[in-house]
Amino acid sequence: MKLELGFIEIKDIQFSNECKVENGTLFVDAEAVKTFVYEDDDVKACVKSASFDIARPGESVRITPVKDVIEPRVKVEGPGGEFPGVIAKVDTVGSGRTHVLRGMAIVTAGKIVGFQEGIIDMTGPGAEYTPFSKLLNLVMVCEPVEGVHQHEYEHAVRIAGLRAATFVGELGRSVTPDEVKSFETYGIKEGIEKFPELPRVAYVHMLQSQGLLHDTYVYGVDAKRSLTTILYPTETMDGAIISGNCVSACDKNTTYHHQNNPVVADLFEQHGKTLNYVCNIITNENVYLADKQRSSDWSAKLCRLLDLDGVIVSQEGFGNPDTDLIMNTKKIEQMGVKTTIITDEYAGQDGKSQSLADADPLADAVVTGGNANEVIVLPPMEKVIGTLDYVDKIAGGHAGSLRPDGSIEAELQVITGATNEMGFNRLSAR
Amino acid sequence: MVKEIERAGIPVVHMCTVTPISMTVGANRIVPTIAIPHPLGNPALPAEEEYALRRKLVSRALEALTTEVQDQTIFEL
Numbered sequence: 339m340k341l342e343l344g345f346i347e348i349k350d351i352q353f354s355n356e357c358k359v360e361n362g363t364l365f366v367d368a369e370a371v372k373t374f375v376y377e378d379d380d381v382k383a384c385v386k387s388a389s390f391d392i393a394r395p396g397e398s399v400r401i402t403p404v405k406d407v408i409e410p411r412v413k414v415e416g417p418g419g420e421f422p423g424v425i426a427k428v429d430t431v432g433s434g435r436t437h438v439l440r441g442m443a444i445v446t447a448g449k450i451v452g453f454q455e456g457i458i459d460m461t462g463p464g465a466e467y468t469p470f471s472k473l474l475n476l477v478m479v480c481e482p483v484e485g486v487h488q489h490e491y492e493h494a495v496r497i498a499g500l501r502a503a504t505f506v507g508e509l510g511r512s513v514t515p516d517e518v519k520s521f522e523t524y525g526i527k528e529g530i531e532k533f534p535e536l537p538r539v540a541y542v543h544m545l546q547s548q549g550l551l552h553d554t555y556v557y558g559v560d561a562k563r564s565l566t567t568i569l570y571p572t573e574t575m576d577g578a579i580i581s582g583n584c585v586s587a588c589d590k591n592t593t594y595h596h597q598n599n600p601v602v603a604d605l606f607e608q609h610g611k612t613l614n615y616v617c618n619i620i621t622n623e624n625v626y627l628a629d630k631q632r633s634s635d636w637s638a639k640l641c642r643l644l645d646l647d648g649v650i651v652s653q654e655g656f657g658n659p660d661t662d663l664i665m666n667t668k669k670i671e672q673m674g675v676k677t678t679i680i681t682d683e684y685a686g687q688d689g690k691s692q693s694l695a696d697a698d699p700l701a702d703a704v705v706t707g708g709n710a711n712e713v714i715v716l717p718p719m720e721k722v723i724g725t726l727d728y729v730d731k732i733a734g735g736h737a738g739s740l741r742p743d744g745s746i747e748a749e750l751q752v753i754t755g756a757t758n759e760m761g762f763n764r765l766s767a768r
Numbered sequence: 769m770v771k772e773i774e775r776a777g778i779p780v781v782h783m784c785t786v787t788p789i790s791m792t793v794g795a796n797r798i799v800p801t802i803a804i805p806h807p808l809g810n811p812a813l814p815a816e817e818e819y820a821l822r823r824k825l826v827s828r829a830l831e832a833l834t835t836e837v838q839d840q841t842i843f844e845l
Contacts, residue, residue, distance in 0.1 A: 550805055625804035627785055658804055661786045695789050 340522035341572035342435040344414070344515030348442040351392050351474045359509050364442065366390075366476065366506065374505040375478070375498045384494035386481045391723045393445075393460050393475040398720035400464075401477055403455030403728050404754045405446040406499045406581055407470055407594040410439040410507035413576070420507055421500050421577045423558025432572035437510040441474060443594055444506060446499035447724040448479040451492045452551040454733045456587025456754035457716070457746070464716040467756040469764055470594070477723050478502050492551050496582050500593070521572050521606050523615055526644070533614040537647035540616045541571070541601050542637055542666060542677075546591070546654040547622035551584040554591075554654075556620060562629075566621040566636035568644075571602045574618060585655045586733040588710045588756040589682050595755070600762050601650055601680070616644055621666065623659040630662050638669035648676040653759045656684050656710070660695040671700040682707035682757035687749070707757035708765070710734070711749050718744030770795045781829045783807060787842055797832045798842045801825060 347362050354365035368390040376382055393399045413419045416434015419426025445458065458470045465471035480498060482491045524532060545554040547562035554561045556569075556579050569578065579596040602618070609615040621637045624630060641649060649670060653663045660681070667677045679701055683693035689709050729740040734751025741747065750756045757763070770780045771794055782795035785807050790798045801807035808825055809818055824845065832843040 548804070625785070626802075627787060627800060630786070658786050658789070661788050665788065696786075696792050 339433050339570040339572055340520060341432050341576060342518055342520045343575065344435060344437045345440040345517045346437055346510045346513050347516045348439050348474055351442060351476055357509055359513050364439065364509065371502050371505050375501045378497050378501060380494045381498045384483055384486045384491050385498055386483045388498060389479050391477045391479065393477055393723060395460060395472050397460045399460040399723060400457060400719040401445055401447050401475065401723045402457040402726065403447060403450050403724060403732060404458050404587065405451055405455050405495055407592040408444045408499050408503040409594050409597045410444060410503045411577060412437050412507040412511050414511055420504050421580055424555060424580060425500050425504050428557055431576035431578055432570045436576055437515060439507060439510050443470060443473045443475050444499055444503040445475045445477045446480060446495050447477055449481050449725065450728045451488060451495055452584030453731055454584045454586050457752050458754050459716055459719060462717050463714060464753055466765060467750060467753045469755055469762055476506065479724055489551065492582060492584065500580065521575065523571055523617060529614050529616060533610060536614040538616050538645060539605065539613040539648045540644060540646050541605060541618045542649045542651040543618050543620045544651065544653050544662060545620055545622050546583055546585055548625050553582040555580050555582055561622045562624050564622065566619060566633050566640060568640065569618045569620055571615065571618050574599055574602055586751050587754045588751045589655060589707065589759050591654050591760060595758060595760055595762050600760050601652055616646060623655065623662045630665055634662060634665035634669050637666045638673050641670050641675045642673040646675045650678050650680065652680045656682065657695055664696040664698050664701055667701040668698045678703040678705065680705045680759050680761050682759050683709045684711055685709045687711050687713055705761060707759050707761065707763055710751045710757045713747065714750055716746040779833055781832045783829055791840055796837055796840055799825065799829045799832055800842060800844065
């Protein structure tokens with residue numbers, strides 16, 4: 339399956355009374371976006387208000403509580419549309435051509451959905467920890483209708499964000515991209531014939547699916563209701579997987595992470611050179627032990643069936659998903675397939691506690707996204723998009739996290755994407 | 769907590785859903801439970817059936833507590 343991505347570089351966003359992309363500037367009429375967002379009945383029923391703001395890299399701006407980050411894209415050739423099974427009708431995506439508004443994102447924020455939304459600082463020390471400080475963010479601040487249930491509101495804000503991204507992405511349909519890149523993986527036999535000498539490598543992509551606002555959707559299917567299965571990597575790049583997550587901000591995978599998965603990008607970079615990138619294996623992180631056993635059995639079985647030599651496993655969230663991670667790793671290794679895992683750590687504020695809740699000697703190649711318990715002080719920002727009302731309550735915060743001067747002392751957990759377990763991070767240690 | 773209480777000489781049954789973690793941390797008597805968000809019940813069941821399930825879980829735990837063990841043991845329901 340072959341997908342062409344046409345990247346349109348966005349260098350500025352301006353509110354305007356028309357909507358277009360011209361010479362790298364996105365002109366957007368907030369009212370028009372809002373009208374499109376509100377065409378959905380669930381949004382209408384649950385979201386009292388939606389207002390828009392722009393946050394640019396380097397500005398003294400704090401966005402919080404952040405729910406999701408989404409890159410606007412549009413399908414210009416080939417089957418399907420953006421976010422199949424959720425916004426577009428169900429159809430297999432991952433082939434043809436898609437235009438990407440690169441350098442910007444839609445951010446959904448506002449009154450809290452769960453208790454695990456995050457913070458994006460556009461400047462200062464916090465900005466170093468989140469990749470989204472380097473993007474031009476069109477922020478949609480939502481407010482719930484009074485009395486609406488949390489899970490209904492989560493659904494509505496999720497859809498609102500995806501609809502806003504779809505509307506903005508559409509503006510790139512007839513723009514000539516600044517760069518076009520193509521990505522292709524092959525059928526099993528075809529791949530072996532093309533690269534007979536190269537090791538066969540796949541990506542085991544673990545999806546957060548614990549329920550109670552910790553969910554991921556694949557072609558619109560709640561991942562907790564699916565068995566481990568296979569995707570072409572380009573399907574992920576084309577919006578097949580979306581986030582419905584209110585898990586800790588530092589290591590939840592936003593929709594933007596799924597669209598721009600760095601493991602997929604790096605495997606494609608090596609594809610046909612040092613390895614044969616076979617496919618993505620998606621598996622869930624459920625709350626029943628039998629589910630954990632079943633899903634990890636299937637991960638291992640698929641690795642063997644595909645005659646893989648090695649896999650990269652990425653996790654989402656922490657705590658009991660550490661067991662899914664270790665079960666996957668152990669069983670895949672026992673099939674004779676090498677593994678490297680990407681995770682993060684909850685090693686306490688002093689870094690001295692056990693990093694993962696579960697462990698096994700077979701998990702002997704580990705990449706860490708960092709210690710989420712590390713304490714950071716974020717200086718006050720001149721402007722807040724959203725509200726500071728929940729800073730003390732979000733995971734990683736504590737009573738008194740928000741200081742009278744507007745600065746925040748909290749664990750890295752509070753920063754969106756800070757210890758991302760796909761490795762979508764900016765900082766490293768020696 | 770399980771380990772510290774046992775260190776003080778009081779036997780403990782760890783009732784938990786993710787038994788591999790219980791094994792990793794070193795609990796000796798383990799009773800598997802229903803699900804992480806609701807370990808000791810199942811909201812999907814009618815009230816009488818759930819009561820029976822809860823009773824069964826606690827009975828199994830009491831049984832485990834009074835059973836001599838040599839190694840880490842999982843007491844399946």
